Amino acid sequence: MPTPTIPLINGIPALGLGTYPLSSATCIDTIRMAIGLGYRHIDTAQMYGNEREVGEAIAACGVARDQLFITTKVDPSNLGQARFAESVKRSVDALGGSPDLLLIHWPPPDAEIDAALDLLAAELQAGRTRRIGVSNFTPRMLRQAVNRLGKVIACNQVEFHPLLDQTALKATADELGLPLVAYSPIARGKTFAIPAVQAAAARHGCSANEVVLRWIIQQGVVAIPKTDKRAHAESNLRALSLELSADEMSATASSATRSGRTINGSWMAGRWDD
Ligand SMILES: NC(=O)c1ccc[n+]([C@@H]2O[C@H](COP(=O)([O-])OP(=O)(O)OC[C@H]3O[C@@H](n4cnc5c(N)ncnc54)[C@H](OP(=O)(O)O)[C@@H]3O)[C@@H](O)[C@H]2O)c1
Numbered sequence: 001m002p003t004p005t006i007p008l009i010n011g012i013p014a015l016g017l018g019t020y021p022l023s024s025a026t027c028i029d030t031i032r033m034a035i036g037l038g039y040r041h042i043d044t045a046q047m048y049g050n051e052r053e054v055g056e057a058i059a060a061c062g063v064a065r066d067q068l069f070i071t072t073k074v075d076p077s078n079l080g081q082a083r084f085a086e087s088v089k090r091s092v093d094a095l096g097g098s099p100d101l102l103l104i105h106w107p108p109p110d111a112e113i114d115a116a117l118d119l120l121a122a123e124l125q126a127g128r129t130r131r132i133g134v135s136n137f138t139p140r141m142l143r144q145a146v147n148r149l150g151k152v153i154a155c156n157q158v159e160f161h162p163l164l165d166q167t168a169l170k171a172t173a174d175e176l177g178l179p180l181v182a183y184s185p186i187a188r189g190k191t192f193a194i195p196a197v198q199a200a201a202a203r204h205g206c207s208a209n210e211v212v213l214r215w216i217i218q219q220g221v222v223a224i225p226k227t228d229k230r231a232h233a234e235s236n237l238r239a240l241s242l243e244l245s246a247d248e249m250s251a252t253a254s255s256a257t258r259s260g261r262t263i264n265g266s267w268m269a270g271r272w273d274d
Pocket residue numbers: 017018019020021043044105135136157158182183184185186187188189209224225226227228229231232233235236263
């Protein structure tokens with residue numbers, strides 16, 4: 001398979017590799033395999049406990065660091081003044097250098113969001129990351145982030161796939177001029193059963209994951225599916241060369257509901273429409 005060129009969405013490679021819950025040698029081998037196939041965007045987090053393995057894999061992969069795009073996320077337990085910067089220094093050490101994108105992983109339950117955003121911005125100023133962004137922010141929180149820090153917010157990483165209606169959040173992100181990054185983009189396989197996805201896959205002679213990932217990317221949303229299987233990683237990449245019709249896009253979207261989450265997320269449960 002020739003190495004594909006992965007388009008950028010707001011400077012972020014449109015298809016990346018999720019790394020939760022990869023660990024130890026499987027994590028290193030999977031990342032090296034994916035980079036060998038052409039992946040350049042790797043998503044990790046302090047919470048996943050695998051930043052050191054990500055660092056080892058990218059050091060050994062044979063692709064120059066400036067050709068890679070590494071995202072990590074500050075754990076909710078590290079969002080306070082006393083722990084934020086130290087935790088990011090540990091991430092930088094584990095990764096073998098600064099990430100390309102540093103996110104607040106989950107907004108804090110006690111809503112000290114402005115303080116956490118200021119600490120995030122300080123990491124950018126200190127040069128410990130190339131970009132900053134947020135994750136699991138609701139429309140109201142996303143407006144708050146942009147009001148506080150401006151256009152420097154590079155993305156909002158959220159659950160996004162055709163079983164979950166994210167219309168309101170997408171409209172807010174579009175209005176603010178920043179992209180969403182889709183986690184759980186295939187809803188851990190549940191999206192494969194959507195009749196419109198199966199119909200499009202049959203029409204294009206491809207597999208359901210390709211339709212689902214293409215549906216995401218074709219909307220200008222970045223997708224970061226996790227797989228440790230070479231065949232799945234190759235198949236997910238093929239989404240880049242598919243093109244869905246307007247009818248296929250809307251038919252795929254028609255299965256989405258507000259309750260279609262795969263991950264409901266502790267204290268955020270019930271607050272997503274905020
Ligand atoms: N910011 C956040 O709060 C947050 C939350 C959740 C996840 N994430 C990030 O998003 C990434 C992806 O999300 P996720 O792991 O929850 O869900 P996902 O990517 O939707 O689904 C992963 C599952 O799908 C399978 N899979 C992947 N490609 C496949 C293919 N082509 N055919 C069949 N099965 C396939 C994988 O199995 P195999 O490995 O066997 O292929 C795995 O079991 C995570 O790894 C993490 O980096 C972020």
